[in-house]
Amino acid sequence: MSGAKRGPNQRGPQVLFYAVPARIRLKELVCRLVGACGLHELPAQRRHCTYLDTFDRAILQTDGVLIYLESEQDKHLLWRGQGRLQASLPIESQPRMADDLPPSRVGRELAKRMGIRALLPLLQTRQSLRRFVKLDDEDKTLLRLDLIDESVDHKRPHRYLAVESMIGYPKALKDLRDGLARCGCRPLPRDPSHDLFTDADVATQPAPPWNDYQLLPGERADVAARLILGKLRQEMQRNLDGTLKDLDSEFLHDFRVSVRRTRSLLGQIKGVFPQRRLQRFSEAFAWLGSITGPTRDLDVYLLTLPDYQARLPSQQGEALGALRDYLVQHQKSEQRALAKLLGGARYKKLMDDWGVFLAEPPPLRSHLPNAALPVVEVAGRRIWKLFRRVIREGRAISAQSPPEDLHELRKSCKKLRYLLEFFKGLYPEADIKLLVAELKQLQDNLGDYQDLAVQQASFEGFRGGMEKEAMLTERVDAALVHLVELLAEREAEVRKEFDEHFRRFEAKPVRRLFASLFKPSKADSPEDAQQVE
Amino acid sequence: MKILASYNIKGGVGKTATAVNLAWLASREGYRTVIWDLDPQGAASFYFRIRPKVKGGAKGLLTGDRPLDEAVRATDYMGLDLIPADFSYRNLDVALQDARKPAKQLLRLMKPLADEYDFLILDASPNISLVSENIFNAADALLLPLIPTTLSVRTYRQLLSFFEKHPQKRLLLLPFFSMVDRRRGMHRELMDELPRKYPEILSTAIPYASQVEAMGSRRQPVGVFSSANHPIVQAYRSLWNEILNKL
Numbered sequence: 197m198s199g200a201k202r203g204p205n206q207r208g209p210q211v212l213f214y215a216v217p218a219r220i221r222l223k224e225l226v227c228r229l230v231g232a233c234g235l236h237e238l239p240a241q242r243r244h245c246t247y248l249d250t251f252d253r254a255i256l257q258t259d260g261v262l263i264y265l266e267s268e269q270d271k272h273l274l275w276r277g278q279g280r281l282q283a284s285l286p287i288e289s290q291p292r293m294a295d296d297l298p299p300s301r302v303g304r305e306l307a308k309r310m311g312i313r314a315l316l317p318l319l320q321t322r323q324s325l326r327r328f329v330k331l332d333d334e335d336k337t338l339l340r341l342d343l344i345d346e347s348v349d350h351k352r353p354h355r356y357l358a359v360e361s362m363i364g365y366p367k368a369l370k371d372l373r374d375g376l377a378r379c380g381c382r383p384l385p386r387d388p389s390h391d392l393f394t395d396a397d398v399a400t401q402p403a404p405p406w407n408d409y410q411l412l413p414g415e416r417a418d419v420a421a422r423l424i425l426g427k428l429r430q431e432m433q434r435n436l437d438g439t440l441k442d443l444d445s446e447f448l449h450d451f452r453v454s455v456r457r458t459r460s461l462l463g464q465i466k467g468v469f470p471q472r473r474l475q476r477f478s479e480a481f482a483w484l485g486s487i488t489g490p491t492r493d494l495d496v497y498l499l500t501l502p503d504y505q506a507r508l509p510s511q512q513g514e515a516l517g518a519l520r521d522y523l524v525q526h527q528k529s530e531q532r533a534l535a536k537l538l539g540g541a542r543y544k545k546l547m548d549d550w551g552v553f554l555a556e557p558p559p560l561r562s563h564l565p566n567a568a569l570p571v572v573e574v575a576g577r578r579i580w581k582l583f584r585r586v587i588r589e590g591r592a593i594s595a596q597s598p599p600e601d602l603h604e605l606r607k608s609c610k611k612l613r614y615l616l617e618f619f620k621g622l623y624p625e626a627d628i629k630l631l632v633a634e635l636k637q638l639q640d641n642l643g644d645y646q647d648l649a650v651q652q653a654s655f656e657g658f659r660g661g662m663e664k665e666a667m668l669t670e671r672v673d674a675a676l677v678h679l680v681e682l683l684a685e686r687e688a689e690v691r692k693e694f695d696e697h698f699r700r701f702e703a704k705p706v707r708r709l710f711a712s713l714f715k716p717s718k719a720d721s722p723e724d725a726q727q728v729e
Numbered sequence: 730m731k732i733l734a735s736y737n738i739k740g741g742v743g744k745t746a747t748a749v750n751l752a753w754l755a756s757r758e759g760y761r762t763v764i765w766d767l768d769p770q771g772a773a774s775f776y777f778r779i780r781p782k783v784k785g786g787a788k789g790l791l792t793g794d795r796p797l798d799e800a801v802r803a804t805d806y807m808g809l810d811l812i813p814a815d816f817s818y819r820n821l822d823v824a825l826q827d828a829r830k831p832a833k834q835l836l837r838l839m840k841p842l843a844d845e846y847d848f849l850i851l852d853a854s855p856n857i858s859l860v861s862e863n864i865f866n867a868a869d870a871l872l873l874p875l876i877p878t879t880l881s882v883r884t885y886r887q888l889l890s891f892f893e894k895h896p897q898k899r900l901l902l903l904p905f906f907s908m909v910d911r912r913r914g915m916h917r918e919l920m921d922e923l924p925r926k927y928p929e930i931l932s933t934a935i936p937y938a939s940q941v942e943a944m945g946s947r948r949q950p951v952g953v954f955s956s957a958n959h960p961i962v963q964a965y966r967s968l969w970n971e972i973l974n975k976l
Contacts, residue, residue: 209803284807285759298759301847302808335948336778337805363810364802 208280210369213384214357214376216343225379226326226343233375235328235341243267243323245346246290247389250313251438251446252402258309261389264290265323275306276387281360291315293444312499314444319398321346324353330368338368346388348396356388357381406431406454411621413572418468418558420571424461424618426554428454433547439488440535445495448534452492455484460614464578467566473553480546491534494527497654507682512675519672522662573716575619580714582612587707590638590698599649602694606642609635623713631713634706641690641697648687652680730843731976733850734868739884740855743874743907745772746941746951748852750965751872751972753950756809760847763801763810765839767821767864768854771814777804778948779813786817787824790838797838798845806950810846822859831859836867857891865897870976874907874935877919885927903972906934908941931975933968936960 216225229235246264249255255262260277264287273291275282283302291297292314294307326343340360347353357376361369393400406427411420431454438447459481462474501520505513537543558567566574589605613635620628659676662668700706735748748764755762766773771781779802789795800812817824825831839849853864865871873888875881885904892902904927910916924930938961940951947954952962 209807281807283759286757300759301761302759332778334778334780362803 208282209363210279210361211276211281212279212359212361212373213386213388214359214381215384216355216357217380217382220380222343225381228375228379229328229341229343232378233330233372235330235372238327238329241267241269241323241325241327243325245321245323246317247319247321247393247398248290248315249318250310251316251443252313253400254309254311254313255306256400257402260309261387262306262315263389275302290317312444313446316443319348319393319396321348321392322350330372338362338365339372341372344388346392348392351395354388354391354395356384358388403434407617407620409621411571411619413622414570416558416567417465417569417571417574418562418564418567420575421461421465421468422554422556422558425458425550428458428461429547429550429554432458436538440539442531442535445492445499448488448492448495452485452488455481455488457614457618459485460611461618464582464611464615465566465574467564468574469567470564477546477550477553480550484543484546487534487537491527491530493654494523494530497658498523498527504679508675508678512671512678515669515671515675516679518667518669519658519662519676522658522665522667526661571619572622575615575622576714577716579612579615579619580710580716582608582615583710583714586612587702590702593694593698599645602642602645602691606639606646609639609642613639627709627713631706631709634701638697638701641693645687645690645694648683648690652683652687655680655683730846731848731870732839732868733848733870733872733972734853734864735850735872735874736853736861736864737855737873737875737881737884738857738861738888739881742855742876742881743935743941744855745776745852746944747872747874747907747935747968748850749773749776749944750950750952751969752809752848752850753806753952754966754969755848755850756806757952759808761808761845762848762850763812763842763846764850764852765797765812766814766852767818767860768814768852769816769818769821770854771816773852774811774813776944776948776950777811779804779811781814781816783813783815783817786815787821788817791824791828791834796841798841806953818854818860825859825863832862833866835860835863839867857888862895865895865900868900870901870903870972872972873902873904875904875923875930876908877906877916877923879915879919882919882923901975902929903931903975904929905931905968905971908937909934910937931968931971933964933971935964935968 216222226237230237244266246266248262248264255275255277258277260275260282263274263276265272265274271287271289273283273285273287275284282305285298285302289296294303294310294312297303297306324345328341328343330338330341332338339362342358342360343355344358345353345355359369359372359376390400392398407424409423409427411423432451435447435451435454438444439451442448459478462478462481498520501516501523505516507513508516562568586605586608589601589608593601593605613632616628616632616635655676659668659673662672733751735744735751737744745768752762752764764773764777766781774781783790783795783800785795790797790800797812801810802813803809804811825834828834830837842849851864851868853861873885875885892900906920909920920934924932938951940955940959940961943954944951951959951965955962957963
């Protein structure tokens with residue numbers, strides 16, 4: 197093992213957990229630990245533990261457990277994972293974002309797992325801890341053993357032993373393991389925190405992807421649409437609390453994506469629901485899209501500010517730091533306004549009514565042309581139509597085309613992408629994956645082009661806003677002007693790359709695959725049967 | 730991984746105290762840190778209560794019979810490990826001479842640890858020798874404790890003239906005043922005069938403190954048995970922050 201390349205997490209002390217047998221009295225166990233195992237007892241401690249993870253369980257998903265520990269003596273961030281103690285860091289306060297972690301390897305490893313998500317408290321417990329150590333004749337610690345009683349809400353505590361080995365002293369560990377086996381202590385198969393999570397009903401798995409549903413090809417289109425829209429409603433509600441509290445920017449992002457998907461589906465599946473009933477909901481979801489926009493835009497600029505700073509010479513990049521203050525200030529006020537609206541009666545009524553609508557049983561007979569048709573037919577026809585539109589609009593774009601044409605194509609691509617994702621379960625997985633990947637590379641180019649134009653306008657807007665609020669110094673102004681110039685240059689480059697991306701998307705294999713999966717037979721839809729060749 | 734060497738040609742200037750206390754502070758901030766006690770006297774190993782013994786000795790390490798990471802021992806502090814001293818290090822110069830590229834052998838030995846640690850801190854013995862040359866080739870920075878006395882300054886000049894003859898492009902020199910006693914006129918005078926002549930001298934000065942001496946009886950870094958507000962603890966923290974900013 198020596199000399200072999202190990203992962204960054206393979207060096208920490210090994211942590212082993214043992215169950216304390218019910219038949220052995222505590223006093224007797226301690227006697228044996230001190231007597232037969234030769235351990236010394238240190239002063240006991242009481243600790244308050246807050247288990248932390250992101251909303252998508254980024255830490256637990258990588259076999260990790262992160263605990264913020266507070267005792268009378270100190271505050272620590274403890275990270276266990278892969279059977280080892282990864283870190284035990286003194287820390288002033290409970291960390292929330294990656295920026296609150298130290299810039300060390302351990303901090304970077306945690307930050308990599310968290311990404312832009314916040315650490316949220318999953319569970320709070322209390323620990324009574326009796327610590328024992330094995331010392332050598334120089335009083336050097338060779339291993340530690342904690343006898344822990346840990347409880348949630350003063351319920352009956354979980355009792356377990358935690359053994360922490362130390363690198364370079366394998367014999368001490370072996371001796372203790374033998375000693376514990378003689379006491380009847382058996383190794384626990386997993387970190388005991390999982391039992392606490394189970395007791396307290398804490399979800400340790402992330403929620404499944406929103407579109408993890410089963411659609412049958414023969415399902416009625418209105419039933420399938422209700423199922424999809426219901427999942428999207430669930431996704432909005434799941435992200436509502438985090439959006440209201442602004443726990444991290446991903447809650448609002450995911451909330452908005454669900455709103456956008458809902459609007460897209462409502463706009464595209466015609467003849468499935470009565471138009472007069474949909475009208476109100478379509479308007480309401482458009483309202484949701486518009487009220488969530490300003491906060492999201494500011495979130496994005498705050499998240500990407502370091503990238504903008506990195507594009508500028510270092511002094512100008514530093515000057516742009518003043519923009520952060522401006523953005524933070526405005527984000528806070530937009531967020532307050534948004535929370536008021538999303539926490540208000542209008543949103544609640546919309547969701548209640550929408551829930552009632554989606555729960556309605558499908559009518560036995562429908563006068564609507566597509567409601568009772570098999571979903572595979574309605575979906576396929578719509579996807580084929582959108583695909584043809586994308587090809588038509590893309591082919592019409594030349595070097596002289598105005599930006600609006602690319603913007604329209606971008607919207608068509610997005611609609612097509614959503615359709616592929618809504619109905620992916622009806623088609624072979626590998627085919628949909630390939631088509632989405634091909635579409636995505638085109639969308640990325642179109643998205644970048646659009647974003648760069650919007651960003652230039654936004655930064656011009658920020659200049660004006662900062663000037664009005666007396667926050668615009670000469671240095672900041674120069675940095676913003678330079679940044680807008682750089683964005684314009686990049687916009688021109690991205691525009692030139694469009695042809696290559698579109699050519700790749702409209703290549704014969706992609707067209708053939710679209711046709712083989714979605715092109716209706718002539719009998720089904722003669723007007724759509726035209727070849728896209 | 731950054732390699733820092735606590736080094737001075739002159740002995741008794743606070744090299745080991747520097748290595749031990751800075752390594753402890755680094756580990757407290759979450760940096761995975763390992764000290765290599767290269768001094769055959771084994772003072773750093775002693776402070777951490779670790780037996781100054783490496784199986785196979787210097788020869789075993791250099792021949793590859795005993796890879797360096799097999800010699801690593803955990804200290805009592807999370808994230809801080811130590812490669813103990815060994816009495817055979819007194820003959821390290823001789824052993825190095827027999828190897829190919831003798832001045833780059835220690836760097837070769839340390840390379841496998843790069844995936845494991847943020848910092849490797851070398852506690853070097855006081856001399857200028859082939860071992861020192863190895864350290865200059867391996868380290869990113871030399872932490873140079875200087876007592877503000879004539880003799881100490883003289884050894885710093887000696888080192889600078891060595892580097893004039895043997896330039897080290899990527900080696901950062903980070904001298905700082907150590908064991909400062911402001912009651913002494915010479916200390917005050919030199920601390921006033923030398924930074925003008927040698928602007929690379931760091932602004933943090935480590936005061937002479939009985940707490941550092943107590944490390945020997947407590948066998949712990951000062952931060953473990955002193956309050957966080959104690960001037961010596963604050964001085965080492967300030968030194969560590971200054972070093973981090975320079976790296």
